[in-house]
Amino acid sequence: MTATIIDGKKVANDLHEEIRAKAEKLTASHGVVPGLAVILVGEDPASAVYVRNKVLATAACGIKSFEFKLPAETSEAEVLGLVEKLNADPEVHGILVQLPLPKQIDSDKVLGLIDPKKDADGFHPVNVGLLSVGLPGFVPCTPRGSAILIEKVLPDLSGKTAVVVGRSNIVGKPMIQLLLQKNATVTCAHSRTADLPAVCRTADVLVAAVGRPEMIKGDWIKPGAIVIDVGINRVLKPDGKGKLVGDVAFDEAKEVAGAITPVPGGVGPMTIACLMLNTLDSAYRSVGAEI
Template sequence: MTEAPTKEATRQATRIDGKAEAERLRLRIGGEAARLLALHGAAPGLAVVLVGEDPASQVYVRNKGIATRAAGLVSVEHRLPVSASQADVLALVATLNADPAIDGILVQLPLPQQISAKAVIEAIDPAKDVDGFHPVNTGRLWTDGGGLVPCTPQGCMLLLAGVRERLAGLNALVVGRSSIVGKPMAALLLAADCTVTVAHSRSRDLPALARQADILVAAVGRPAMIRGDWIRPGATVIDVGVNRIDAGQGKTRLVGDVAYDEAVPVAGAITPVPGGVGPMTIACLLRNTMIAAGRRRGWGELDL
């Protein structure tokens, strides 16, 4: 007679559906954009600057344009050749800074080697910096808030809010310390009253750190680095990694930084890759554009 599986053996983590959550956010943004258009005769405007012909960047820019227009916002794209100089990009940024119809400016990274990303980011008006990378917005994130928050960490926090009623007092581990994800993620978790540890390539005994975490955010860019036996039972796992690996027969597939199949029986909730954090990033870009428009144009703080 076959023994019935135990409850522990059959437990499966809640799959955090970032695609569905992003769609709900886009619908709220679309409704608010329509209201603003009817009330003020104008819609928020997002300008995206693409330098060169990087294939991945072209896909990202196209998808951002589609999502922007679908939500009822104004989408403007500026494409410069790969030979463009830093002065060319800075001149375009200055023009967009001065354009009253543009509420958000995004310069697609990476940039060609002759252009300093740091110089370009710092040239963007912080009030229009919808990526949230300007030093002014970084400083506000770590101090009193009120700035524009980087899109991917912002999306992670919205996903966390959907599965965790209270974050205060929880132990959070952020694996990765980039300025785009790891550091701002840590700041947001601290602001939510979590006890935060940031791990990186020189951290000792990473598995032991992971096993203490109620919330684990993986953002290192290494496929399946976080193993299932690293995860604390019932923990919430947010996988930011997007890694393309060989799937055989000349095909590839996307995987995260977490060994998903190993993690599912252990975690309480987990984001898949794809379909987890990724869709939230573009939705939060639109959210930031709306917030920037409300502040710049005197429409007030928009509840999104």
């Protein structure tokens, strides 16, 4: 059995079109153009690529982009001041601070200052709390995108067993909450889980978000399972050139799984699409409407 490849790029492109249509509807009905502000401090190459991709996505989705590229030596006070300014700007509906920040800046302090109503990344403690009790708020983009991909394959998770490998605040923990909301029976596994391969083999839905290249092998996967690979790791090929791989050994896993996301082209595009979706959602809420 060879798994169905879950095309995250196609799903994301379809979502972009839906967002653009709804953004145009909001502008026509209320004169509001959704706006996303992105703050990049320093010149980290990976961060610069991510920011560029996010800016390209805003254009595709009909969202206005506000970019703030600050030098690496920028003080914490300057970044906090910029966040406060954006909080007060009615044209900005989503605020994203690209991580990591330089060492002189406290990331928690910066993220905590973002208005929860403009928290496009879904990292503010208020939104974390809302998610944990099942109330409307902003969900971190990668888990939200992963949940959409799972739903494309299996809309009803009632009674299914899900295993999330990874317990980060950005992916693992919110992913668990989203799966619980879908009535799955969820296990949180991590690097200290006893007999991790056996735990993974119980999963009808396996989400890998541990940050270790190809750690999860094909024989860890239950036949027919849905595998969502969140990992993005750069490794060297035998010829010395770099390539991107996930946390799952894809070539092995696709022979066992029922459906699987590739790396790249799986969860990555959905993360950016859901950032746009959160921004659109915020813009609608700003006029007392829902998407």
